[in-house]
Amino acid sequence: RLSLKAHPVALLRPCLARDGYAENRRLADLPHGRRIKAAGVVVTRQRPGSANGVIFITLEDETGNANLIVWPKTFERFRRVVLQSTMIGVEGPVQRDGIVVHVLAERLVALDRLLGRLMAEVAATSAQDEAGFGLQSRDFH
Numbered sequence: 001r002l003s004l005k006a007h008p009v010a011l012l013r014p015c016l017a018r019d020g021y022a023e024n025r026r027l028a029d030l031p032h033g034r035r036i037k038a039a040g041v042v043v044t045r046q047r048p049g050s051a052n053g054v055i056f057i058t059l060e061d062e063t064g065n066a067n068l069i070v071w072p073k074t075f076e077r078f079r080r081v082v083l084q085s086t087m088i089g090v091e092g093p094v095q096r097d098g099i100v101v102h103v104l105a106e107r108l109v110a111l112d113r114l115l116g117r118l119m120a121e122v123a124a125t126s127a128q129d130e131a132g133f134g135l136q137s138r139d140f141h
Contacts, residue, residue, distance in 0.1 A: 009040055009087075010062035012114050021089055025063035027103070032096040038066045038103060039089040039111055045082070057105075059088055069095065070105045078108040087111040 009016070013023075021039040030036060040059030047055045053072035058065050068090055075082055082088075085108075092106040 007060075007062035008115065009060070013062065015114060016089075016111075019089075023063040024059065024061045024066040027064075027066055027094060027101050030094045030101075032094060034094050035092065036094055036103060037089065037091045039087065040066055041087050041115075042085060055082060057082070057088070059090070066090070067100075067102045068092075068105045069102045070108070074105055074108070078105075081108045081110045085110040085112055087115050 016039050019037075021037045024038055024040060027036065027038065038059065038061075040061040043058040043060045043065065045055060045057050047053070053075070055070040055075055057068040057070060059068065060066075070078075070082060087110070089109040089111050090103055090105050090107070091109075092104045095102045095104050
């Protein structure tokens with residue numbers, strides 16, 4: 001059900017969990033080097049000139065953020081996903097440096113179809129609600 005209080009990814013969580021995607025809050029507890037699949041809505045994409053072609057992406061789900069590091073070779077393999085997707089799934093090892101946690105992206109997947117399906121469900125529900133509303137206007141001419 002659509003709610004102004006619910007994060008869109010929360011509404012997709014059952015499907016994501018079935019596909020093996022963990023909640024982003026789990027990143028804080030995973031050791032350096034542990035592999036994870038995470039997903040979320042793209043919040044930022046950064047390609048600083050001083051980063052030698054490395055791209056930094058922040059994904060947000062209903063539990064928090066996942067910070068991704070995308071190396072140039074990975075970017076070339078997944079260019080379209082990195083540049084055009086609204087929602088991304090990522091797979092790779094966790095990198096820890098003190099309290100800073102990143103996922104080194106090895107595989108990236110566009111998950112926009114899930115958002116599209118959610119939007120279609122919302123539109124269908126809205127149309128059904130409007131059709132059954134049954135209020136007649138009183139037009140005065």
